[in-house]
Amino acid sequence: MSGYPEAPDGDSGFSGLKAVFFNCTLKRSPELCHTSGLVELSAGLMRRQGVQVEIIRPIDHPIATxxxxxxxxxxxxxxxxxxLFERVKAADIIVVAGPIWLGDNSSVTKQVIERLYAxxxxxxDAGQYIYYxxxxxxxxxxxxxxxxxxxxNILYSLQHIGVTIPPAADAGWIGPIGPGPSYLDEGSGGPESDFTNRNTTFMAWxxxxxxxxxxxxxxxxxxxxxxxxxxxxGRDPDLDPNPDYR
Known part of the structure; x- marks a missing residue:
């Protein structure tokens, strides 16, 4: 795909990695979800490098709050x-994706972050917290x-619980201010955006x-x-009334 370079030698050596994407849309499958368009760009690049990728729509699952x-x-x-967390435990890469509502992350994005925190x-195996x-x-x-x-908000939350954040680890797309076309709508310009495509490429790599x-x-x-x-x-665990939470 144009704008999404492959490894120079055609053998990137990433075939042992596993990635899990949480698509935190508010729309249940199979309804069209614009976030899925951006997720597929990143996930597709990883798949072509041999990474085992799983995409989860949390809204499709009875996740408690x-x-x-x-x-x-x-x-x-x-x-x-x-x-679902068993899939997170097996993953090397965790990507939280979702839409903006009222200038902030969706309620599902917040829920996933809370459950990761839980x-x-x-x-x-080394005795460190689980996301190290x-x-x-x-x-x-x-x-x-x-x-x-x-x-x-997403990247701070992930690093706070132990996830490592590499350089340029986020990407996004927004249209004009106010109501307008979403990412996958015809004529939106989203899939053709060099800025979005570059950042998504850098993030995935x-x-x-x-x-x-x-x-x-x-x-x-x-x-x-x-x-x-x-x-x-010598730290007395009794001095910390709630040691399980960061």
Missing amino acids: GVYPDMTEHGWERDAWPE MSGLTN GKVGGALVTGNEDGVKHCAM NLMHMAMMLRRAGGIPAWGNVPEQWRAA
Whole structure:
């Protein structure tokens, strides 16, 4: 696809990586979703480099609201999040994508971030918090201003729970101010936008580069960031009334 360069030698070495995209649209499948257009550009580039990609529309799943790992233990009848999180655990790359509403991220985007946060007290094989060694990015669509504001919120949230954010890890598209065409609408100019296409390209490549760097390095070094080391050094866990949350 024009504007989306492949690896110079045709063998990028990314075939061991896994990526999960959360398309946080408010529209259930199979309704047309403009965010999916931008997601597919990034996901398609990754697939062509051998990355195993999964795209999840959270709105299609009965995800409960809350900040605990399994909300059925807190009064909800159903909660799909524990099962979906198994796909996050297996992923090297996490991309949160969604639309702008009232100048901010969608309610579904906020919900996904809250549920990612709910698992942040878990640890990986090195004893670090569970998201250490994973990389993250953001994709945002809309027809009014707010891309940078929304991406800022997503990327801050991801790094706060332990996800590594590479350079230029966000991209987006917005149309004119006020009501107007959305990304996939005929004549919108979205798919032809050099600015959006360049940023989406850079984001996808930087996510793959950083994920592979971390994989080859065995993740983030497990020293100075392991909860059990903190406790063993004399920190009294009883002094922290809520240690599971960052």
